[in-house]
Amino acid sequence: MAYQPDFGIEEELGLVEKKLESSLESEVKRLTEIATYSVNSGGKRIRPMVTLLSFKAVGGKDVEKAVDIATAIELIHTGSLIHDDINDGGDLRRGQASAIKKFGLMDALIAGDFLFSKGFEIGGQTTYEIVQVTADACSSLAAGEILQRKFRGDPSLTMDGYLDLAERKTSRLIAAGARAGALVGEGTDEQVKSLGEYGRTLGIAFQIVDDILDVIGDEEKLGKRVGTDIKDGNITLLSIHAMNNGSKSSREELASILRKQEKTEDEIQRSLQIIRESGAPERSLQDASNYAQMAREQVSSFDEEHRDRLLGFVDYILNRVS
Amino acid sequence: MAYQPDFGIEEELGLVEKKLESSLESEVKRLTEIATYSVNSGGKRIRPMVTLLSFKAVGGKDVEKAVDIATAIELIHTGSLIHDDINDGGDLRRGQASAIKKFGLMDALIAGDFLFSKGFEIGGQTTYEIVQVTADACSSLAAGEILQRKFRGDPSLTMDGYLDLAERKTSRLIAAGARAGALVGEGTDEQVKSLGEYGRTLGIAFQIVDDILDVIGDEEKLGKRVGTDIKDGNITLLSIHAMNNGSKSSREELASILRKQEKTEDEIQRSLQIIRESGAPERSLQDASNYAQMAREQVSSFDEEHRDRLLGFVDYILNRVS
Numbered sequence: 187m188a189y190q191p192d193f194g195i196e197e198e199l200g201l202v203e204k205k206l207e208s209s210l211e212s213e214v215k216r217l218t219e220i221a222t223y224s225v226n227s228g229g230k231r232i233r234p235m236v237t238l239l240s241f242k243a244v245g246g247k248d249v250e251k252a253v254d255i256a257t258a259i260e261l262i263h264t265g266s267l268i269h270d271d272i273n274d275g276g277d278l279r280r281g282q283a284s285a286i287k288k289f290g291l292m293d294a295l296i297a298g299d300f301l302f303s304k305g306f307e308i309g310g311q312t313t314y315e316i317v318q319v320t321a322d323a324c325s326s327l328a329a330g331e332i333l334q335r336k337f338r339g340d341p342s343l344t345m346d347g348y349l350d351l352a353e354r355k356t357s358r359l360i361a362a363g364a365r366a367g368a369l370v371g372e373g374t375d376e377q378v379k380s381l382g383e384y385g386r387t388l389g390i391a392f393q394i395v396d397d398i399l400d401v402i403g404d405e406e407k408l409g410k411r412v413g414t415d416i417k418d419g420n421i422t423l424l425s426i427h428a429m430n431n432g433s434k435s436s437r438e439e440l441a442s443i444l445r446k447q448e449k450t451e452d453e454i455q456r457s458l459q460i461i462r463e464s465g466a467p468e469r470s471l472q473d474a475s476n477y478a479q480m481a482r483e484q485v486s487s488f489d490e491e492h493r494d495r496l497l498g499f500v501d502y503i504l505n506r507v508s
Numbered sequence: 509m510a511y512q513p514d515f516g517i518e519e520e521l522g523l524v525e526k527k528l529e530s531s532l533e534s535e536v537k538r539l540t541e542i543a544t545y546s547v548n549s550g551g552k553r554i555r556p557m558v559t560l561l562s563f564k565a566v567g568g569k570d571v572e573k574a575v576d577i578a579t580a581i582e583l584i585h586t587g588s589l590i591h592d593d594i595n596d597g598g599d600l601r602r603g604q605a606s607a608i609k610k611f612g613l614m615d616a617l618i619a620g621d622f623l624f625s626k627g628f629e630i631g632g633q634t635t636y637e638i639v640q641v642t643a644d645a646c647s648s649l650a651a652g653e654i655l656q657r658k659f660r661g662d663p664s665l666t667m668d669g670y671l672d673l674a675e676r677k678t679s680r681l682i683a684a685g686a687r688a689g690a691l692v693g694e695g696t697d698e699q700v701k702s703l704g705e706y707g708r709t710l711g712i713a714f715q716i717v718d719d720i721l722d723v724i725g726d727e728e729k730l731g732k733r734v735g736t737d738i739k740d741g742n743i744t745l746l747s748i749h750a751m752n753n754g755s756k757s758s759r760e761e762l763a764s765i766l767r768k769q770e771k772t773e774d775e776i777q778r779s780l781q782i783i784r785e786s787g788a789p790e791r792s793l794q795d796a797s798n799y800a801q802m803a804r805e806q807v808s809s810f811d812e813e814h815r816d817r818l819l820g821f822v823d824y825i826l827n828r829v830s
Contacts, residue, residue: 214651216658269621273614292595295617296653299591302621303646306628310639317632317639324625329536331618336538 191502193495195238198253202234205257209304216289220297221304224264224285228409232392232503233259237363239499240381243485243492246371251312255366258309259320263359265301266327268294273331274418281409316366323362330354339419341429341441348426349390356396357389364388377488384484384496391477392503394470397422399507401458402467407508413454419444423473425457427466436460478504513824515817517560520575524556527579531626538611542619543626546586546607550731554714554825555581559685561821562703565807565814568693573634577688580631581642585681587623588649590616595653596740603731638688645684652676661741663751663763670748671712678718679711686710699810706806706818713799714825716792719744721829723780724789729830735776741766745795747779749788758782800826 210221234256241252271284272291285294302324309320333351337343343351364385368378399408400415401424415422425444429437440460443453461467478500485496532543556578563574593606594613600606607616624646631642655673659665665673686707690700721730722737723746737744747766751759762782765775783789800822807818 212647212651214654217651217654266621269617272617292657293654295591295594296650298621299588299624299653300647300650302624302628303643303650306624306632307640307643307647310628310632310643311636314633318629321625321629321632325534325622325629328618328622328625329534329539331621332536332539332615335614 191498193235193239193499193502194491195235195242198238198249198256199231199234201249201253202231202238202256202260205253205308206260209257209261209308212300216293217297217300220285220289220293221264221301223288224268224297224301225261227282227285229260229264230506230508231260233263233360233363235499236360236385236388237367239492239496240364240367240373240385241371243381243488243496244368244371244373244377246367246373248370251370252367254308255312255316255320255370256363258305259359259363259366261301261305261308262320262324265298265305266324266331266359268298268301270331272298273335274420312366312370316369319362319365319369320359323359326354326358330356334420337421339445339447340421341425341444343421343426345423345426348421348423352390352393352423353386356393357386360389360392361385380484380487384481387477387480387484388500388503391474391481391500394423394474394477395504395506397424398467398470398474400424401461404507409508413458416444416454416457417449419447423470424461424466427469428461428464431466431469432460432464436464474504513820515557515561515821515824516813517557517564520560520564520571520578521553521556523571523575524553524560524578524582527575527630528582531579531583531630534622538615539619539622542607542611542615543586543623545610546590546619546623547583549604551582551586552828552830553582555585555682555685557821558682558707558710559689561814561818562686562689562695562707563693565703565810565818566690566693566695566699568689568695570692573692574689576630577634577638577642577692578685580627581681581685581688583623583627583630584642584646587620587627588646588653588681590620590623592653594620595657596742600732634688634692638691641684641687641691642681645681648676648680652678656742659743661767661769662743663747663766665743665748667745667748670743670745674712674715674745675708678715679708682711682714683707702806702809706803709799709802709806710822710825713796713803713822716745716796716799717826717828719746720789720792720796722746723783726829731830735780738766738776738779739771741769745792746783746788749791750783750786753788753791754782754786758786796826 206225210218212218237256238252246252268285271286272295277284277287310317330351361382365378365382368381400412403412405412428440440457443449443457481500482497485493528547532540534540559578559581560574568574590607593608594617599609632639652673683704687700687704690703722734725734727734750762762779765771765779803822804819807815
């Protein structure tokens with residue numbers, strides 16, 4: 187795994203890795219193989235991290251339960267990534283062949299279901315409130331995926347529409363982790379609420395950074411080509427900014443490329459150029475910073491040690507390069 | 509819905525229908541539409557029925573919880589059917605266009621995930637033991653689906669291999685319903701165990717009857733063509749019996765057809781003829797009867813009223829025509 191700064195959760199993250207591994211044992215070797223491949227394909231463990239940071243911030247004691255819920259959320263997240271790749275026809279995921287490319291659509295689909303089941307099985311050991319938060323985030327994921335498909339290649343998607351999508355597709359499961367961590371740690375109602383909101387705003391910042399990296403990221407560090415969102419027809423915050431701020435002719439050109447089902451490499455490169463020249467990356471980075479700031483404001487009342495870690499995690503999300 | 513005999517659970521089944529409907533509400537209309545279409549496409553509600561029968565047999569009082577778990581299991585079952593259809597490329601499901609045919613693979617896939625999430629959300633309101641039983645049945649479903657694909661078109665599948673598949677793909681979720689119903693109803697350990705085993709053996713009988721109907725069923729009542737299993741390459745109990753008992757030449761002919769990826773209509777009809785002439789339907793019916801008898805033996809110690817209903821339900825499963 188890539189270098190990660192010290193957030194005081196290294197030991198617990200190690201336990202999450204162990205739990206992830208043991209949870210995927212199954213009598214059917216291929217299922218374990220596909221699920222393990224997907225879980226181990228370079229995920230950044232953002233959701234377990236936010237869960238554990240929250241848990242520690244409220245002074246949580248029952249580490250085992252926190253590790254369980256962190257594991258459950260990562261399993262569910264990984265299952266949803268596999269199904270996403272089926273939807274997007276993604277060949278690469280974090281620099282490796284996607285599960286669908288490597289194992290075929292059908293087996294990958296079922297491995298995704300297996301990851302969901304295992305996630306809910308482990309998550310179900312906690313309280314109903316946590317199950318509800320997690321299941322609700324999953325329903326949101328499904329809704330987000332349907333909406334994303336609906337708006338595919340539609341350059342008229344508004345900023346509000348985009349934020350709604352980002353919330354459903356990314357932010358809500360990160361918020362669920364933050365909230366669940368605080369709940370398992372027996373934080374006060376106030377703390378649970380603040381950390382949930384911390385996760386929500388951080389999750390949106392995370393998605394925006396994802397969008398930015400798809401335009402100006404380093405392909406080697408990303409493990410995928412830039413312009414993948416354009417290729418797949420996903421409308422990102424950057425294309426929205428470019429559509430709102432570019433010259434009339436470049437807006438029209440961008441819109442006509444975004445609308446195409448199939449795009450040539452030249453068209454993808456041209457879109458990236460238009461987006462870059464419109465100032466969309468800088469505007470988007472400002473948006474991400476604004477959400478990051480909202481996240482920071484949620485944690486001002488925690489003790490210094492934990493506040494610093496939660497703030498450090500915001501910077502980590504904002505400054506990531508992959 | 510088709511006529512159903514009186515098992516003393518009509519009111520609760522009505523509540524399950526209401527709960528199914530309300531659980532599928534979502535802000536994203538299309539998701540609700542696909543999920544509702546799938547849930548309402550003529551399912552026999554076998555899993556809710558067995559859950560409620562078990563619940564009542566142990567004298568359960570908390571009807572709301574029993575309705576919840578019955579609903580949860582039906583939601584999960586429906587989600588798995590959608591994903592099955594993606595795997596099988598099934599165009600028809602219970603006489604209607606399958607969700608994948610009607611709404612497209614991608615949206616149907618996500619609607620399946622949505623049904624899983626909702627199922628686990630509702631199921632998560634109960635105890636951990638119930639969540640575990642249900643999640644375990646789901647993992648088994650996934651394992652069964654992978655194994656089924658592995659043995660697709662493989663006429664050397666053994667009887668043991670078949671029973672393992674039937675257990676994973678069908679029986680374990682029915683057993684989970686029976687067990688969960690007894691748990692929610694606060695039955696004794698003995699009752700929970702007996703009813704779980706009742707569900708398990710009944711589930712295998714159910715699968716065998718499914719196999720039989722695919723060879724000698726009434727297409728109109730079935731709502732699909734007979735020979736679908738042969739077309740899809742699924743090795744059924746009937747093809748195993750035919751492979752074990754037919755003449756050498758007919759066995760070879762059947763094996764060579766089963767192995768083909770694509771089969772002509774003539775080849776499907778010829779397979780059906782070989783299977784029918786081998787006596788496989790009668791042998792399979794005997795097997796189903798044996799499992800039904802095992803189910804009956806599990807419930808001998810219940811009071812007359814509930815025993816009669818549980819026995820009546822066995823007959824209902826055995827004598828079904830669709």
